[in-house]
Amino acid sequence: MSKAHDALVTGQFGPRANAYVESAVHAAGEDLAALEALIGQAAPGRALDLGTGGGHVAYLLARHGGDVAAVDLSADMLAAVAQSAKAKGLTNIATHRASVDKLPFADSSFDFIVSRYSAHHWRGFEGGLREARRVAKPGAPVILMDVFTPGEALLDTHLQSVELLRDTSHVRNYTLAEWSAALVRAGLAAKSVRTWRLHLDYQSWIARMRTPPVFAEAIRALQKAAPDEVRRHFAIKDDGSFTIDTMMIETLAQ
Numbered sequence: 001m002s003k004a005h006d007a008l009v010t011g012q013f014g015p016r017a018n019a020y021v022e023s024a025v026h027a028a029g030e031d032l033a034a035l036e037a038l039i040g041q042a043a044p045g046r047a048l049d050l051g052t053g054g055g056h057v058a059y060l061l062a063r064h065g066g067d068v069a070a071v072d073l074s075a076d077m078l079a080a081v082a083q084s085a086k087a088k089g090l091t092n093i094a095t096h097r098a099s100v101d102k103l104p105f106a107d108s109s110f111d112f113i114v115s116r117y118s119a120h121h122w123r124g125f126e127g128g129l130r131e132a133r134r135v136a137k138p139g140a141p142v143i144l145m146d147v148f149t150p151g152e153a154l155l156d157t158h159l160q161s162v163e164l165l166r167d168t169s170h171v172r173n174y175t176l177a178e179w180s181a182a183l184v185r186a187g188l189a190a191k192s193v194r195t196w197r198l199h200l201d202y203q204s205w206i207a208r209m210r211t212p213p214v215f216a217e218a219i220r221a222l223q224k225a226a227p228d229e230v231r232r233h234f235a236i237k238d239d240g241s242f243t244i245d246t247m248m249i250e251t252l253a254q
């Protein structure tokens with residue numbers, strides 16, 4: 001098997017495509033409701049979903065706007081999205097297999113761009129942000145949503161460790177300060193930041209990614225060994241369920 005990072009991502013997500021289409025964590029949530037309100041106000045003519053996964057953002061964009069481009073590295077994921085869009089009667093979603101840091105679109109071609117729960121997998125994090133700015137029309141909303149890491153190193157090390165054990169295609173959860181600085185460098189002007197706490201049920205979190213037992217056991221061992229500060233911040237429960245920090249940064253392309 002190829003060990004290139006992008007191959008690792010497609011190897012991880014391809015066989016799990018239906019689990020992501022069906023995932024309750026991805027198909028709903030306070031963050032998705034907040035996003036829907038923004039999409040509803042904008043009613044974008046042409047919209048882009050970067051790292052579409054199970055397609056939950058693309059479906060919202062398609063319901064409230066015009067044409068939607070759903071981009072992902074995984075062909076299997078895109079096939080599952082196309083099938084699910086058809087079942088929902090959404091005929092305005094086109095799927096594109098590409099990496100976010102090399103988008104197959106012309107400059108200034110989208111009215112609205114979103115990426116949700118994908119950037120922590122990007123090898124080219126800054127390149128992906130620059131590409132989002134390039135293909136956005138000047139002044140268009142570019143909405144970035146992801147898990148973020150608390151600034152404190154003790155908490156950060158725990159989060160990155162369990163994320164990598166659960167999914168070997170994990171690259172990095174960034175702090176809000178790292179996000180802000182990267183957005184400035186990419187030419188995306190932050191307008192607002194919202195944060196939430198998201199409860200993750202351990203069993204379904206592990207099952208969705210089909211984490212090998214050896215890694216799943218290592219996560220449980222790390223959780224049991226974690227100091228009080230870590231257990232408290234992530235609200236780690238006896239069954240391994242815990243709570244993470246998520247964010248939505250609303251920016252405008254400059």
Ligand SMILES: C[S@@+](CC[C@H](N)C(=O)[O-])C[C@H]1O[C@@H](n2cnc3c(N)ncnc32)[C@H](O)[C@@H]1O
Nearest residue numbers: 013026051052053056072073099100116118121
């Ligand atoms: C957790 S899923 C995304 C969830 C989805 N956006 C949602 O809101 O339900 C992460 C997705 O990012 C995709 N991905 C990771 N790196 C990527 C890259 N460099 N370019 C495009 N897609 C990427 C993966 O293939 C995977 O389908």
